[in-house]
Amino acid sequence: MSLISRSFLSRIAARSPWLYRINAGSCNGCDVELATTAFLPRYDIERLGCQYCGSPKHADILLITGVLTARVKDKVLALYEEVPDPKVTVAIGVCPISGGVFRESYAVAGPFENYIPIDVNIPGCPPRPQAIIEGLQKAIVLWADRI
């Protein structure tokens, strides 16, 4: 396939990023904000072509919330392997980046960057739905380069 048609198809493919949420020991605040971003008519992300999918194998952009607790660490890493390439990882909230208020707990297995590469951070506790959409836009730009 020539370079021109490759980039044209890439640009079309970039208009359909599918999102998959992983809750790695979150307090659920960021998960509630993700639910509002997706399902409230006010913040409709389906305009950007995004859609929540039910299976990690269908995912393009991973939305990770929560500190990586020790109990869930192996499962999250196994789940990360199941998502097919190319993929983009987005950390929602401050917990995946730094641990937030749970930083010094014995149950926290460390910031995510020690285990899987993260591409976009969206700080906030929890971040506003508009902030999530803004971060998602940056993630979609990154993903458009990779597909």
Place this chain on the structure above:
Amino acid sequence: MWYLPVLLKNLIEGPATESFPFSEPRTPATTRGRMSFSAEDCALCRMCARVCPAGAIQFGKVDGGQSFTLWHNSCVFCGLCAHYCDSKALKPIPDWHLSHTTDATYDMVEEGQVFAQKCGGCGRQKMPVSEALAHKLYPEIEDKAEIAALRTLCPSCRKSRLATRDAAA
């Protein structure tokens, strides 16, 4: 069947979707976004670092003063630091545009440097006193010039100035 009037109403009223990200978002003026630090007001009491639940505030030493660092990626936006800051040096501002790619992770800081000042009375080193702090310390003093004068003095010079004023009054 019973849902049809609702669907018809929805069709007539049209989408309720905010047009962000295709236009400017609507941010109310009292939105609690990130913290902003103004170095000229800080009195270096360090109460903010003590009460921060996430440990996002750190102080360090620089020549002639101290440095203040607040990591946005650790801050949980609780507002305790602003609540306990008597000098009103830390304030939440409605800026929530904080998302970034990971190569900019360590750039997401609010920094400032607070330098000690020379006392106007005895010439020794003193910590700055902001206007809000001065009003809190001396709520009974209404005279603006007096407050401004007291702000330039160290604690002992302030004590002697107030004592002479009370003796004169």
Place this chain on the structure above:
Amino acid sequence: MVEFLSLPLSVLIFPGGLFALGLGLLIKGLDRKVAARLQRRVGPPLLQPFFDLIKLAGKDSLIPAEGHAGLFRWVPLAGPAAMALAAAMIPIAGVYRPSAGLGDLLVLFYLLAVPAVVLMLAGAASGSPFGAIGFSREMTMMIAYELPILLVLLSVAVAVGMAQGGAIALSLSDIVAYQQVHGPFIADPRMWPALLCFLFFLPATLGAMPFDSPEAETEILEGPLLDYSGPLLGVFKMMSALKLVVVLGLGITFFFPNGPDGILGLGVFAVKCAVLAILSVTVVRVSTGRMRIDQAFRFFLKLPLALGTTSLVIVLSGI
């Protein structure tokens, strides 16, 4: 009027294959857009399903280690193939008449069962417990809706057959020709129970709410489709789009095939497909929740079965 196109052309380009794929994806996009507007959202662009399909072509296809790899890889291809063949058998009044060698109503009925079987086998081949649950639910749904659609089919076929002096008319072209002379069955009160039964059958066969237990997203993580990714998942999406056109075309053929000739007739066919899809799939999808598999099964054994039987009895008694 284009009659008797050579077989490969009619299966691959028009009206099967590319034409049905394009129309199916467009109707799916319309369904998502209308569903969004009914929920006071803006919704994705109309061509979104095309973008989805192109994106899926660029992703990795991961094969699970526990399943049967050969079955996993090759079973999905049977779905679009059967549906493309079925789409070539649907007559479009005034535009296209399928060749007699393609088969009649019974062959179409069997072909309609192929996508469900493909989903079941895919669920079994993936080796995951969610796939197994999807397998059993899909089988239950199939048993539930096969009998009512058979009754609808028989009602229409017997009505046409008896009016033409025989017992039963199994050729789709005959059914269309009869309705072009005597008026569409949608205006015939004998057929109204059958029409209602067909409207219940549509969401069940397409896997839309409230009968989408086999592919439930939040309960069993998309059931049989759980382990599919990349181009193989794209094959399933194609099968779903083609099946949409086949089933809608079947409904139009049964109840209101009348339309003008030529390109205008093609446009009218597309509009009729869209209207039928919106009325029976979209509006139902946004206003109901999901029925449990036992609730759905019992529902199909009650109301649609009664409606189909009513129509068949009325037609057979010659009223």
